[in-house]
Amino acid sequence: MAAAAGDPLGSPRGAAGRYPAGAHVSSTQDVIVVGAGVTGLALADRLRHAGLQVLVLEARDRVGGRLLSAADRSGAATLDLGASWCWPDEPRVQALVARLGLPMHEQHIVGDAMYQDASGTQRLAGNPIDGRALRFSSGAQSLAHALAARLDGSILLSSPVSSIRVVGGASVEVEHANGCAYARYAVVALPPALAVAQIDFDPPLPPALVTLASGTPVWMGAMTKVVAEYAAPFWREAGLAGAAMSHAGPLRELHDLCGPHGQPAAIFGFAPAEATMEPAAVIGQLVALFGEAAAAPLALHAQCWRAEQWTSPPAVERLANYATFGDPRYRQAIHSRVWLGSTETAPAHPGHIEGALESAAAIGDAITAAAG
Ligand SMILES: Cc1cc2nc3c(=O)[nH]c(=O)nc-3n(C[C@H](O)[C@H](O)[C@H](O)COP(=O)(O)OP(=O)(O)OC[C@H]3O[C@@H](n4cnc5c(N)ncnc54)[C@H](O)[C@@H]3O)c2cc1C
Known part of the structure; x- marks a missing residue:
């Protein structure tokens, strides 16, 4: 099974070199944002709009973090290997999508769902698994690309941050793979457990915050997402929704992942950390659920988020205390200069893109108020 690596679409909008990588950089900013996921990008966009100078330091050679869209076999469309949906009750993401002019389509939910356990498969009457949701027609990563395009020149790729030092109580020094950057404030826009595992803070973070952060789960960080790409959405012709719940595995929850008007045609499933991910077992399960036509996918794409060093700290699957999401301690500035922020820190919609926008x-607001 081919694992997706890097950014299968290349640089945002094909603009190779648009976001520099590898240059030694020493600069002074109002704010340094660590991480070009949707939290970091939306925050940087907001701060720039408020007239502040911002530098975004990103570890990977692409933007988007957990938004990752791979090219389909034709190269003309995309398949989401990270987030794929937003929901009608999420006002921030709806407003942002409208502002950026991103094309959206309805998640296909019509038809019967399937259920599977050790005794076999069962066709359900209707689809109790899916609710109404919206999909990004150009892939969820298009949201990150559109935000990044507005930040032209302010994003440094391939620049993992290793330390943040508050200097003299008035500024921060941020050390990254390609140099050092200085600012009045810094925001660490990555999952808190990853932030404390990767970045040295000087002075050290308060012990209670380290305990909180290191015990905060990474949303979907232990999952593998498998996408089976087909020539046509054959399951729809059989009256199936393409959705299933399974206690037999390896995939536990499956959904239709087709593009607009059924192309590209795809079904995806989530597999937990403990699942054995053999391609033959995945295809066998798809055949059991959706029929013989599922036996010949054009391609299987698998993205193991647990293995992504810029998403998940080691043993991420052991983090299970979701009550830590949105903890009020995440809203306090550290030494008046540094914030931890990601979808996991949001009081509302934590885990979702909407939560990342809440955090941003x-x-x-806190930084623009502090910056005066
Ligand atoms: C399989 C899967 C399915 C999902 N499905 C949905 C869905 O359908 N709908 C939904 O709303 N949400 C979904 N989510 C969650 C959604 O993707 C996240 O809420 C959102 O993308 C989080 O954004 P973020 O910016 O907070 O964090 P991230 O996307 O994790 O961004 C963090 C960024 O920091 C960078 N970074 C890490 N370490 C460093 C470092 N040391 N220095 C510099 N940069 C660093 C990373 O490379 C990354 O770009 C899903 C997630 C996954 C994995």
């Missing part, structure tokens, strides 16, 4: 808005 809250930290953006």
